[in-house]
Amino acid sequence: MASKRQQGECMKSNKKKRKVNNCEETAELCRVVRDENVKRAVKEAWSLKSHYTHGDLELDCDPFPHCVIKNFISSENFLENLQTELLMLNFQAKSNDLYKFKQSDDLRKQTKPHIAGLRSALFSQFRLWLEEVLDVKLEPTVDISCAKYEYTDILLCHDDELEGRRVAFILYLVPSWLSSDGGSLDLYTTDGHFQPQSVVKSLVPSWNTLVLFEVSPVSFHQVSEVLSQDKCRLSLSGWFHGPSLERHPRHIEPLMSRNEHLPRDETLLLEWINPLYLDISYQEQIQEEFEESSEIQLKDFLREEKFSQVCEALQLAQIQWAQKGPANKRCYESARLDTLPECVSACWELLHSEAFFLLLSNFTGLRLHYLCPADDDDGDDGGENKDKEKKESCEKDDKATGSSNETSIESEPSTPTCCGELRRWSHSSYTLLHDGEAARAEYALDLILPFSCAGWQSEFGGFSCYVANEEDEELLTIYPEDNSLALVYRDKETLKFVKHVNHRSKSNSSTG
Structure with a gap:
């Protein structure tokens, strides 16, 4: 269909576009x-995975190839x-689980x-430079945005x-910056399964410095x-953007081992649990509330004297702790x-006791x-079939401590199993x-029972978030609260993570 716009209008539009470009x-x-x-030397060094430096440019291939170019833009006034x-x-x-910062x-x-002007330089001149250095055809458009990281912000x-x-690529426009200010770009080595191992660089x-690296199966990094x-x-x-590098098959971690429950009777409950929660009529009230929302928090769950004993014992030096990774999945x-x-x-x-599972x-x-x-x-009313396999996960969380167990129940009578740490x-x-995690959902x-987190504030992080799989929607957040047992029932489309514990937590007076 012919345009109804007059010729003079078209001329005005073109003139306007030229004016924008001239700006x-x-x-x-x-x-x-x-x-x-220098370009030829960088190309050769990159292909050989060798070190090269010339003036403001340095190419280093440890732990993976990356290039640092200082004084990237010539004009200070432009910057x-x-x-x-x-x-x-x-x-x-x-x-979300991975980051916290502000983005344009x-x-x-x-x-x-x-x-x-900067975008134009990156899209054209610098893109052509990269194409020659890497000997690969890159697309003419580039993803680019601006990020502000402030106190406790991070990208894991x-x-x-x-x-x-x-x-x-990253171009820094920062004031005078010290390593003690945090915010460094940390580069990881990888293990035999191509999983991040440790920060080695x-x-x-620094102001007007460009850092770039090829995206690859081993290019693990973080913003501290x-x-x-x-x-x-x-x-x-x-x-x-361009053709992706070949990726090795992703490493599949072994499942946490599951063990049979411990054959303990209700005397254990009487010894440890607040008598309020052993009252049958109160249990019925809890069940009604839980079935309505699929979650509940039971405050003062353990007897006060027992809870205090455990808190004190968790500080003892005899407990041996091991770091759990890899860093692209967990760190505790x-x-x-x-x-x-x-x-x-x-x-x-x-x-882990049989009596506790019956109480649950x-x-x-x-x-x-x-x-x-x-x-x-349970019929065809849209509810979940209770004979489907269930999993129970018990977590005891401390500002410095936590644990997790699992129990599975199948359609036929069987001995429940549990796992945890x-x-x-x-x-x-x-x-x-x-x-x-999504594949095994x-x-x-889930059970969360925190210890030694008196004075904990939400701004410290360390809370458990439940989200819908492949969506940003946050369904539920559980904040650490001493001796408050949280029960959360989730389906196969719900995942959870524990938010990064940030530097503010060091000001917390409680021990862990």
């Missing part, structure tokens, strides 16, 4: 990028104006002159791999937590069960033990959502 400021790249001899334009943008707070919208169509361990991403942000309370870590980052400490003090072992025994059945209405009556009311949560602890009853 773009030119971003001149540094001399080292324009040097043909200052670029920084001003960036700080005028609208930033959205971003927070995609800058691909941003018309501010210095932002447009990941490899950046996503279909089409070939080269990642930390790049401290920002520790400065008065500095802003401002950066432009994104990806050049787990206790060796054979080193636990007597009262902690007794509490662990309680949570009364709390939830779930068939967590073969002696529990089957729920005959005693965990310690402290600064820098977390768990992340990952593909392996099942119906589960």
Whole structure:
């Protein structure tokens, strides 16, 4: 269909477009990028995975190939104006299991002159430089956005791999920055399963420095937590797109072993549990509330004297702790069960006992033990069939400590099984959502029983979040509260993570 726009209107539109283009400021790249001899040398070194340095450029291949170019933009005046334009943008707070920071919208169509000028330099001149260095064809458009990291902000361990991403880059526009300010770009080695092992190099942000690396199965890195309370870590980052590097099959972790429950009777409950929760009529009230929302918190769950004993014992040096990883999935400490003090072992025994599973059945209405009556009311009303396999996960969380168990119940009468670990949560602890967890998701009853977290605040992190699989929607958050047993029933489409415990937690007066 012919356009109804008049010819004069078209001419005005074109004139307007030319005016916008004329507003773009030119971003001149540094001399080292324009040097043909340097480009050939970088290309050779990259292909050989060898070290190379020349002036403001350094290529290092340990633990994976990455290039650092200082004084990337020639004009200081351009940089200052670029920084001003960036700080005028609208930033959205971003927070999930992996990160916490503020981010601008995609800058691909941003018309501010210095932002447009830098984008143009990256899309054209620098992209061509990269194509020659890597000997690979890159797409003409680049993902680019601006990020602000402030106190306690972080981006945890990941490899950046996503279909089409070939080269990642970061341009820093930070004030004078020290390693003690945090916010470094940490690079990880990998083990025989291509999983992150340990940080071996930390790049401290510096003004007008560009860092780039190929996105690969071993390009694990993180932005360490920002520790400065008065500095802003401002950066432009994104990806050049092209054919992805070959990926090795993802390592599948073995399942946590499951053991039979301990044959203990109700005398153990009488010894440990607040008598209020052993009252049958109160258990019925709990079950009604639980069945309505699929979650409940039972405050003052253990007898006060027993809870205090466990808290004190968890501080004893005899407990041996081991770091649990890999960092792209989790970071916390787990206790060796054979080193636990007597009262902690007794509490662990309680949570694994047959009597406790029967009590949980009364709390939830779930068939967590073969002696529990089957729920005959479950028909075709859309409710979950109680004869499906169930999993019970018991977690005892301390600011520095925690544990987890599992019980499965099948349609035929069987002995329930459980698995778990005693965990310690402290600064820098977390768990992340990952593909392996999603693939193994099942119906589960999770238990969280925190210890030694008096004075804990939500801004410290360390809380448990439940989210819908492959969605950002947060379904439920459980905050650590001393001696408050949280029960959460989840389906196969619900996943959970523990939010990164940040630097603020060090100001907490309670011990762990």
